[in-house]
Amino acid sequence: MSAMDKITPFSQYTYEICKSRFSSEKAAQIYSQRHLFSKKNKREQNCIRQALASTSKQSLILDLPCGTGRISYFLYELGFRVTGADYSVHMIEEANKQLHVSDISFEQQDIMSIRHPDHTFQAAVCNRLFHHYPAAETRRAALKELMRVTDGPIIVSFFNSLSLSACFSKVKNFLKNKKPIDRVPISFYTFKKDIEACGLKIDGSYYCRFGISPQTYLKLVKK
Ligand SMILES: C[S@@+](CC[C@H](N)C(=O)[O-])C[C@H]1O[C@@H](n2cnc3c(N)ncnc32)[C@H](O)[C@@H]1O
Known part of the structure; x- marks a missing residue:
């Protein structure tokens, strides 16, 4: 039985949308070029490197979702064994x-x-998925499943609402009278509640561009 069998229709809907959005050859081809040489890629890698600084090399790391593998290849370069x-x-x-x-x-x-x-x-990285999950129960179900298969730290990114970029989007959506259900920033406090509800705690936080970019990383460990 999947963790998603018992959830509300809204959570199910947003979870299915996220799966289908990337499930085409064209989406994969576009994604494979998208972040490769960007500064954003470097900043994300930097956060992940710091979060994994105390994880021993040769550890087996799960990179999920791996997309077209940019983070998996980076983890390999850092000396880890990787399942993407x-x-x-x-x-x-x-x-x-x-x-x-x-x-x-x-x-x-x-x-x-x-x-x-x-x-x-021995560790897991979950990069760029949680901003596609506006419902707490979806985020919690995913965290619990990552926790089940992982002994060491879980490095997870989310869109932090306390950032200039998130504030601009909020104003823009307000003016257009739009209520987005994808790429949704949440507060640090909201995500902390999800984390604690799963029996995890925060052991470090890392920012791509503090206060400017919403992309924020947390290192989670079991309580
Ligand atoms: C924004 S991409 C991020 C990919 C990669 N982590 C990166 O940073 O390059 C989101 C990825 O999540 C994957 N995805 C969506 N729903 C998923 C699910 N339920 N289980 C596993 N992967 C999923 C998509 O196929 C897509 O590759």
């Missing part, structure tokens, strides 16, 4: 195109029902 996983088979196909080392493998997985036994990984 994503719901979209097209993303996995793109990720596999660059594969030339045995310390990375890519596979299709749904974050809500990961086909691995408990405690398989």
Whole structure:
């Protein structure tokens, strides 16, 4: 049974939208070029590197969702063994195109029902997924599943509402009378409540551009 079997229709809807949005060949091709050489990519990598500073090299890390593998390849360069996983088979196909080392493998997985036994990984990275989950129960279900398969820290990004960019979007949406259900910033406090409800605690926070960019990283460990 998946963690999503018992949830509200709204959570189910936003979770399904996120899966289908990236599930085409075209979406995967576009995504594979999108962040590669950007400053944003470097800043994200920097946050993840800091969050994993005390994780021993050679640890097996789950990168979920891996998209087309940009973070998986970065983790490999840092010295980790990596399993990259994503719901979209097209993303996995793109990720596999660059594969030339045995310390990375890519596979299709749904974050809500990961086909691995408990405690398989020594750490997990979940980059750029939670801003697609506006409902707390979706975020909590995903966190619990990551927690099940991971012994060490979980590094997770979210869109922080306390940032200039998030404030601009809020004003823009207000003026257009729009209530977005995707790419939704949430407060640090809201996410902290999700984290604590799952039996996790925050062990570090890292910002792409503090106060400007919404992209924020947390290092979570079991309580
Ligand atoms: C914005 S992309 C981020 C990809 C990657 N983490 C990165 O930063 O480049 C979001 C990814 O989440 C994947 N995804 C959406 N729903 C998922 C689910 N239920 N389980 C696993 N992956 C999912 C999509 O296929 C897509 O590749």
